[in-house]
Structure formats: structure tokens, C-alpha cells
Amino acid sequence: MTSRAPVVIMASSSTKGRLDSLYPIPRVVRLCVVASIHLAFFSLAYLSAFFIRFDFELPQAMWAPMWQGLLAVLCVKMVVFGALKMYQGWWKYVSLHDVIALAHALAICSVLFMALNVFVFAPSSFPRSIYLLDFFLSLVILAGARASLRLLREAAVNRGHTTRPVNLIIAGAGDTGDMLLREISKNGNLRYRAVAFVDDDPYKQGLRINGVPVAGPISALGELVAKHDVEQVIIAMPSASRQQIRQVVETARAAQVSTKILPAVEAILEQDVSLNRLREVSISDLLGREPVKLDVEAIGRFLKGRTVLITGAGGSIGSELCRQVLRFGPRELVMIDSAETPLFFIHRELDASHPGEATVAYVASVCDSDRMRAVFLRHQPDVIIHAAAYKHVPLMEQNPCEAVKNNVVGTQTMADLAAEFKAASFVLISTDKAVNPTSVMGATKRVTEMYIQKLGVSCPETKFCAVRFGNVLGSNGSVVPIFREQIRQGGPITVTDPQMTRYFMTIPEAVQLVLQAAAFKSGGEVFILDMGEPVKIADLARDMVRLSGMNEEDVPIVYTGMRPGEKLFEELTLADEEVDRTSHAKIFIGKSAICDLEPLMNFYEALIAAAFDAQELDVRRLLKALVPTYSHPDISEALLPIEALEQSVVRHI
Numbered sequence: 001m002t003s004r005a006p007v008v009i010m011a012s013s014s015t016k017g018r019l020d021s022l023y024p025i026p027r028v029v030r031l032c033v034v035a036s037i038h039l040a041f042f043s044l045a046y047l048s049a050f051f052i053r054f055d056f057e058l059p060q061a062m063w064a065p066m067w068q069g070l071l072a073v074l075c076v077k078m079v080v081f082g083a084l085k086m087y088q089g090w091w092k093y094v095s096l097h098d099v100i101a102l103a104h105a106l107a108i109c110s111v112l113f114m115a116l117n118v119f120v121f122a123p124s125s126f127p128r129s130i131y132l133l134d135f136f137l138s139l140v141i142l143a144g145a146r147a148s149l150r151l152l153r154e155a156a157v158n159r160g161h162t163t164r165p166v167n168l169i170i171a172g173a174g175d176t177g178d179m180l181l182r183e184i185s186k187n188g189n190l191r192y193r194a195v196a197f198v199d200d201d202p203y204k205q206g207l208r209i210n211g212v213p214v215a216g217p218i219s220a221l222g223e224l225v226a227k228h229d230v231e232q233v234i235i236a237m238p239s240a241s242r243q244q245i246r247q248v249v250e251t252a253r254a255a256q257v258s259t260k261i262l263p264a265v266e267a268i269l270e271q272d273v274s275l276n277r278l279r280e281v282s283i284s285d286l287l288g289r290e291p292v293k294l295d296v297e298a299i300g301r302f303l304k305g306r307t308v309l310i311t312g313a314g315g316s317i318g319s320e321l322c323r324q325v326l327r328f329g330p331r332e333l334v335m336i337d338s339a340e341t342p343l344f345f346i347h348r349e350l351d352a353s354h355p356g357e358a359t360v361a362y363v364a365s366v367c368d369s370d371r372m373r374a375v376f377l378r379h380q381p382d383v384i385i386h387a388a389a390y391k392h393v394p395l396m397e398q399n400p401c402e403a404v405k406n407n408v409v410g411t412q413t414m415a416d417l418a419a420e421f422k423a424a425s426f427v428l429i430s431t432d433k434a435v436n437p438t439s440v441m442g443a444t445k446r447v448t449e450m451y452i453q454k455l456g457v458s459c460p461e462t463k464f465c466a467v468r469f470g471n472v473l474g475s476n477g478s479v480v481p482i483f484r485e486q487i488r489q490g491g492p493i494t495v496t497d498p499q500m501t502r503y504f505m506t507i508p509e510a511v512q513l514v515l516q517a518a519a520f521k522s523g524g525e526v527f528i529l530d531m532g533e534p535v536k537i538a539d540l541a542r543d544m545v546r547l548s549g550m551n552e553e554d555v556p557i558v559y560t561g562m563r564p565g566e567k568l569f570e571e572l573t574l575a576d577e578e579v580d581r582t583s584h585a586k587i588f589i590g591k592s593a594i595c596d597l598e599p600l601m602n603f604y605e606a607l608i609a610a611a612f613d614a615q616e617l618d619v620r621r622l623l624k625a626l627v628p629t630y631s632h633p634d635i636s637e638a639l640l641p642i643e644a645l646e647q648s649v650v651r652h653i
Contacts, residue, residue, distance in 0.1 A: 034087045035078065041141050042077045046070055049133035065126050072116050073134065077109045084108075099143050106142075110135045165193040167230045169221065171248045172237035173199035173207075173214045176262060180236045181210055195228040200244070218247050225255040235261040235281070246543075249281050253546060281547060295516060302383070302519040303328040306424070309381035310335055311366050311414060312388030314342030316472065317429060320511040321385055322346055323353075332358040334379050336372075337388070338365045366410035369417075376417050384418050385518070386411060387429040389445070394563045396441040400619045404611035407444035412451060412608075419459040427518045428452050428466040430526070435468075436629040443623040443630040447604070449526055450626070456525075467514045469529040472507045479537065483544050491555035493541045496562045501534035517587045525589050600626055 050058060050066050058066070081087060084105050110131050117126060168184075170177045177197055184192045196215040199205065204214045215224055224230065233252045235245060245261070252259045261281050308325050312318035313335035319342070322335055333350070337343040340363045347361040360379075364371045366388045389407050390396055396403040411428060418426040430449055433442035449466045456464040471479070479502075486493045505513075510529065517527035538557060545555045562568070607622040624630050 045137040073113045076112045080109050165191045167195045168232040171235045173197040173204045177236040221251040233259045298519040306382035307332040308383045310385045313337045318387040319346040320507045335361045369413045382424045385427045393439045400440040401611040403440045403444050411448040422461045426464045430466045430468040432470045443627045446627045465525045467517050467527045492558040500537045
């Protein structure tokens with residue numbers, strides 16, 4: 001079976017060019033021509049109605065009423081069709097909607113013609129059946145002419161191509177599949193031909209949609225691919241489960257045909273099914289997470305008309321936060337990041353996508369308190385979303401002092417300024433690695449959660465909260481882009497342990513839930529996002545290999561062993577943390593005893609001082625003192641006598 005290059009579809013621009021070449025005459029002239037054709041069809045329908053009514057033997061007494069009525073019916077129909085813009089539609093794109101519009105216009109014409117004939121001309125012997133016959137004949141002639149032109153046009157397009165059409169099967173015989181089939185029919189120049197639908201709904205099997213059969217369930221896909229010489233399968237099931245998508249992908253792959261999918265959110269929300277929205281099946285599709293349902297009004301009340309400051313704005317989460325926040329009409333969006341290049345790109349993107357919106361970008365470190373104070377003085381932010389943090393576990397194990405400076409000091413700087421300037425809300429982006437941490441990165445994030453909870457009690461004017469979630473697919477430096485690059489290079493894919501699992505969600509889903517949780521906050525909460533079921537990293541790697549069209553023989557998986565600070569599986573809640581529901585099904589509140597930092601402030605201040613003094617062992621010891629669940633080989637109980645801790649504190653305070 002031959003493979004074909006991907007088809008890039010730019011329907012709007014190419015269509016415009018074809019129309020310009022087909023209709024070089026002025027628009028007014030074209031409308032006059034179309035109106036004249038309608039005039040001829042109206043005359044044909046009306047006169048045919050008379051001859052059919054009298055079995056083609058028109059009595060002499062009927063000739064005068066017939067010609068008199070012809071003038072009236074033509075005047076009525078030409079005026080009504082002009083008023084309803086019935087001369088302006090493209091006949092070659094005729095659909096059921098156009099036929100209904102024709103019937104509506106002709107019904108109005110029949111009523112007006114009857115009224116004019118009865119109350120103005122008042123012929124004594126005008127047959128009343130003529131009104132009904134004229135209506136149906138006009139509808140048949142006009143709809144038939146339009147349909148014939150469309151069929152001729154499609155036949156001409158097909159004759160103009162010498163290449164064989166690409167046979168495809170549409171998985172999903174619902175509304176989305178129907179809309180996709182119509183789009184394929186309209187774009188005959190693309191040489192796609194739908195030969196069958198597959199759908200697991202038994203009530204749809206055996207039916208036809210616009211002439212294309214629903215040939216069976218998804219399990220019959222392999223047989224249908226061979227029977228119809230299919231080269232591509234398109235998944236058009238917005239509500240498909242992970243298992244259904246996986247079944248389609250694996251069956252198509254076994255049959256050596258490509259698979260594409262319509263984005264579920266666009267199909268559901270926009271009802272805009274276009275061929276140029278088709279994309280390759282991604283790993284996020286196989287995770288099978290449902291689209292997030294948002295309380296848009298609550299988020300709008302939280303953000304609309306407010307100045308929103310986002311740190312880490314150039315990162316994967318931060319940049320998506322910027323995109324989502326602008327949807328809700330903030331007064332101003334202030335973006336901060338220490339990396340100039342990603343900040344430049346997101347700022348440029350937002351300027352292009354939201355012209356006229358007030359956006360400003362600062363290249364700055366959140367640890368620079370003087371610089372941050374200047375930003376607060378200038379913009380007086382109402383909402384601060386703190387996404388800036390170091391997140392790579394192995395790297396932070398090697399650089400614990402930098403982890404403390406950026407994660408702990410940066411959070412303290414921003415949170416203290418939020419309290420000082422009486423901002424309405426402060427939202428900390430946290431991580432599941434803060435739960436019973438085995439890494440420096442996780443321990444620093446747990447310290448920031450504790451600090452936010454402390455401010456939530458002591459500074460009630462500002463509503464502080466933290467939002468805790470797991471891994472996001474496709475974020476910078478995460479496992480998915482790493483695996484993708486390893487596959488591109490031919491392998492091997494490196495996985496630390498065959499049993500290692502992680503929670504995953506997409507970047508847009510995580511950001512939407514962060515905004516929703518922030519809109520719920522009352523102060524001091526740690527929100528926990530529903531991450532779904534944990535996924536084995538090894539299974540994720542295998543799925544990505546299959547999606548690339550290869551197998552494990554082509555791209556082997558190598559197990560390298562766990563790295564320092566890594567956990568075999570992640571947890572979302574602490575041992576003493578109860579979970580309460582919110583009004584959103586995917587957002588929970590972790591209810592743990594708020595850790596009183598006051599007795600530990602000596603340790604906290606010593607931790608920061610040790611980080612700036614580059615004393616790594618003291619940093620680990622003090623993290624253990626602040627976060628008892630933190631564990632690391634370098635800070636076993638033997639290394640933590642009270643004297644050692646006291647010495648660490650004395651050295652740095």
C-alpha cells in the first residue's frame with residue numbers, strides 16, 4: 001500500500017482564488033444573470049402547473065387567466081427572492097439548508113400571489129390547485145437546478161484529477177462525523193473519499209449517512225481497511241474514551257494505514273469541523289481525559305477588569321496562563337520571567353492574538369525584591385499567579401542552594417509584596433512532589449506551601465492559596481518531548497524503572513483548573529487537582545513509539561535506574577491530609593493542620609542564609625527540620641542530632 005504525504009489544507013484562501021477565476025464578471029452583472037435564470041424557471045413552473053392541471057389540454061377560457069396570473073406571479077417571486085437574497089447563494093454548495101430556504105421563500109410567494117390574485121385581479125375561474133402545483137414545481141425545478149450544478153461541478157473536479165482518490169474510513173457516525181463527511185464532499189479537489197463509517201452504537205450500524213454506510217463497530221476496522229483499500233482513518237468522536245481511541249489507532253497501525261483525529265474541544269464547543277483542523281493522534285489523546293467544564297462566570301468575576309501579574313510567564317504553564325487569562329478581559333496583564341527569549345515569544349504572540357490588550361513584560365528575577373517592589377508600585381496588581389520555580393528534580397539535587405533561592409526566596413518575595421500591597425489574591429503553583437518529598441525540589445515546594453498557609457492566616461486582606469498537581473504533557477523538559485527526541489534519533493528510550501508511574505494532564509487543562517480553583521479560594525487553602533489514573537512511564541514510552549509508526553524492535557526501551565531524589569510513584573495528599581470536595585468535580589481541598597511556621601522561623605531564616613552561603617549539607621538538614629517527611633540519604637537521622645541543627649542555625653543567623 002503506497003504512503004501519501006500529508007495534505008495541507010488552506011480551504012479559505014484557495015477557494016477564494018478559484019472563485020475569482022470562475023467569476024471574473026462584475027457582481028451586479030452576475031446577479032442579473034442569476035435573476036434572469038430564476039425568471040425563466042418561475043415561468044416554466046407556473047405554465048407547467050396549468051398544463052398539468054388540465055392534462056395538457058388547456059381550455060380556451062383558461063388562456064387569459066393564465067397570462068394574467070403569470071405577470072402577477074413573476075412580480076411577486078422576483079421581489080420576494082430579491083428581498084430574501086435568494087440570488088446570492090453559491091449553487092455548487094447547495095445543501096438541505098438551502099432547499100429549506102427555497103421552500104420558505106416559495107411559500108411566502110404562494111400566499112402573496114393568492115392574495116393578489118383574489119383581491120386585485122379576482123378572476124372568476126382561476127383554479128385553486130394551481131397555487132399548490134406552482135409551489136411544488138418551482139421547488140423541484142429550483143432545487144434540481146442547484147443540485148445538478150453541484151453534481152456537475154463535483155464530476156468536473158473528479159475528471160480533472162488523474163490521481164487515485166484517498167479512501168478513508170470515519171470512526172464515529174455522530175454529528176461530528178456527519179459534518180466531516182460534508183466537509184470532505186465540499187473539498188473534492190483534495191481527493192478524499194469516505195468509503196465507510198464505523199461506530200459501536202448498534203442502532204447506527206447498517207444505516208447510511210449521505211450515501212456512506214455505517215459498516216460496523218470499531219472492531220471491524222481491520223476488515224474494512226482491507227476490503228476498501230483504505231489509506232487513512234479519521235477519528236471523529238469528541239466523547240471517545242481512551243480505550244476507543246487506542247483501539248482505532250492500534251487497528252489502523254496493524255493495517256499499515258495512518259490515523260488522524262479532530263480535536264475534541266473544538267468539535268464540541270465550536271461546532272466547526274474543518275479538514276484543516278485534522279491532526280495526528282497525540283499521546284494526550286490516548287490518556288483519555290475529558291474536556292474541562294469551567295464555571296466561566298466565576299473565573300470572569302475573578303479576573304475581569306483586574307490587573308493580573310504572572311511570574312514564570314515564559315514557561316509552559318506560565319505562558320498558557322497568560323493565554324487563558326486574556327480570554328477573561330483583565331485590565332492589564334503583567335508578565336515576569338528571568339529568561340528573555342521565551343518571554344519575548346509569548347509577549348509577541350499575545351500582541352498578535354490580542355491587539356489592543358494591555359500587556360507588559362519584565363525580564364527580572366522574582367528573588368530581586370527591589371525590582372519586584374518597583375513592579376508592584378507601578379502596576380498595583382490585584383491578582384498574582386506565581387508560576388516561577390525550578391522544577392527539574394535531578395538538577396535541583398545537584399544545586400540545592402539555587403533551588404532554595406529561587407523557589408523559597410522567590411515565593412516569599414512575591415507573597416510578602418502581595419500582602420504589603422493588599423492584593424486581592426495570590427495563587428501559588430505547587431506540585432505533587434511537595435507531598436512526602438524525597439527531593440530538594442519537592443521539599444522547597446512544600447516549604448512554600450507552608451509559607452502561603454501562614455500568610456493566609458496572618459494577612460486576611462489577601463486571599464492566599466496554593467494549587468497542587470502533577471506532570472503536564474509536553475511542558476519544557478518533561479518526559480514527552482524527551483521521548484519524542486529519542487524516538488526521532490532512533491532510540492533508545494531511557495526509562496528509569498519499569499514500575500515507575502506518574503500523574504499526567506495537558507497544559508491547557510491544568511491551567512484552566514488553576515484558574516477555576518483560584519476563583520473558589522477563601523484563603524489559606526491548598527487545592528488539589530484530580531489527575532485521573534496514574535500512568536506507567538514505560539507504557540507511555542511504548543504508546544509514543546507506536547504513534548510514531550514503529551515498534552520496540554525499532555526503538556528499544558532501556559531502564560537506567562532511579563536517579564537521586566526520584567520517587568517510584570507520586571502522591572497527591574499528605575498522610576494527615578483529608579480531602580474535601582468543591583463545587584467542581586476535578587478540584588479538591590487538602591485539609592491538613594496548618595503548619596505553624598512561627599516556632600520554625602529560626603530554621604526558615606537559617607535555610608535561606610545557608611542557601612546564600614552555599615552550604616549544601618546545612619540546606620538539606622534545615623529542609624528536613626522544616627519538612628519532617630523529607631527524606632534523603634545525606635540527611636539520615638544520624639546526621640540530624642539536635643546539636644547539628646543548632647549549629648546549622650547558629651552558623652547562618
